[in-house]
Amino acid sequence: MKQFIKWTAFLVLPIFLVACIDLDQKITLIKDQLNYRAELRVDAKVAAFADKKQGGFCGDFGSQQKEGVVVDVQESASGGNIICVITAQGPIDKFKNFSTGEKNKSEMVRITELDGGQYRIDSVIDFQGNSKETMGMDGMLDAMLAGRNISWSVAAPKVLESNGKMADDGKSVTWSVPMSVAFKNPQKFYAVIQKDVSWVDSVIGFFKKIMDAIWGLFKKDAASAASTPAAPAVAPTEPRSVPAKADAPSAPAPVVADNNPFAPSFDCTKASTGQERLICSDRELSKLDVDMASAYAGARQKAADVNALKAEQRLWLRNSQKTCSDKDCLVAAYQSRIAELNN
Known part of the structure; x- marks a missing residue:
């Protein structure tokens, strides 16, 4: 998906370009079908200045079908903005190691396959050296970035963990940060999702876990029996080790700290x-x-x-x-x- 890498190029644009950008990304997983949607809103005047090539501002993002993933790009205009909508659809197993940037650096999305039908979604937003160009311009920067945001939403049969705000039913998560915050400090979003597993796979996985647990317990008992020395002749001295239990009363300590009152600067x-x-x-x-x-x-x-x-x-x-x-x-x-x- 080489065309997608151009998305990352927006992270190194001069501040007057970045200030005019919103980015919203969504992933929806239904059974084993994954839909990725990214919407980029750019001020129309900035878009005209940044890219005058034929095919429109969004044209260079390209669209293609590769290894079972269908990628499409649509461009529209609304409210003084050029809107680029990029979608990618296909079986989730075709998205493993799917990325729109460089690992451990700025990348809009990276999807990594884990074990047991689980997948990890990562997004890194890092505007690199742009903050050096705006030293002493914090007030102006906040005004330029007002109302501009970077956001994520993920919906799946099950969301196992995330640094975003998870829904009560555990099936979705959202995350959002103001562009002004993202511009000054690198931001990271992640979510681990679980796809639907067939009943056959569930039964096989269940029995595999039981057998692994039994085998692990057997090895532990065997190793313990082999390493345990014979009982000493003078066994009554054993109780003298009891003072070591004096550490137990330390458990209540955190409760005291939690009782301290707290309040903000306002009423x-x-x-x-x-x-x-x-x-x-x-x-x-x-x-x-x-x-x-x-x-x-x-x-x-x-x-x-x-x-x-x-x-x-x-x-x-x-x-x-x-x-x-x-x-x-x-x-x-x-x-x-x-x-x-x-x-």
Whole structure:
């Protein structure tokens, strides 16, 4: 899928191009059929500047059928944006080792086959050296990137684990991060999914696990019997090893730490949004909110233009409220803003 690699090239575009990009990726697995869909929205003016070749802005992404995977590209225009929609469809076993970039570097999606009908989906977003070009432009950067996001959603018969927000039924997961956060810090998304397994494969797998467990227990008992020395003549001295159990009372220690009260910098009795209530209920987010308030107070004392700093802080608050609906997004946003205020 060489054409897909061009997607990764967007990660090294100058900031005025990156600022005008949204990226949304979705994977749906029904039985053994996988559908991958990526939607890239680019400001029409930027698209015209970046690529004037014939065939349209999305044309170079190409479409082809290879090894049972059908790839298609569609281009449209809406709301001042050029929209590229790339789809790939086929049996999931044809997607093993499917990738749109370079491993361990920026790649929009990588699908790796695991054991037992499981597959791992990875996505790495790294804008490489672009952040060096924007030193001292954090306020302008936040304004340019406002409302732009990178997002993922995965639906499968079973989602086993992920760093995204999993649904209660364990069959889907979502993940989203503001483009402003992704531009400053590399972002990674992953999910491990399970495809439907036939009843024959399930029965075979069940008995295989039982036999493996029995064989493992047999080997363990045999090794233990072979390595156990004969009982000593003076056995009564054995109970003197009892003091070693003194370590047991250490278990309750974590409970004491959890009882410490915590609160953010604002009055939780006046919390009116879901985001504020999430911050009030979470120890880590409350601490980050207090840390940011402290960093902001320090920045005000050193600021040459207090009003400009105040306007920048209000813009950050609006953008975070608009784009962050889960803890991971808020943690990343807080950490990024605290670093800016401390510089």
